[in-house]
Amino acid sequence: MSKYKVKTLNDPEDKTVLEKKHIPFITAPESVEKGEVFEITVKMGKEIDHPMQEGHFIEYFDVYADDMKIASVTFTPECEAEATLKLKLEESVTLKVAEYCNLHGYWAHEKEIEVK
């Protein structure tokens, strides 16, 4: 497992323990109106909460609308690895979230958001 490569979900039906802890779980509407403010929640991970303690924690995650970075959230071990953001979009995008665990490196997941 290279520390320099972004890891994504291989098989949603057969997740590894590391994937269950690290893949960013994105809760967001399937579609929104142009310019409408909506919420997304990002949590690491889905089936298993990622540890947040000295020596092993999620340091940050970034949110991209297609290729443009639109948000960045930094954590300390005093936090839970979860945040809710308010966004507004002008056009349909692939929303990508990339997170960094200080021990296990980069993990990413994405979700299509349709803008009407």
Ligand SMILES: [Fe+2]
């Ligand atoms: Fe980790």
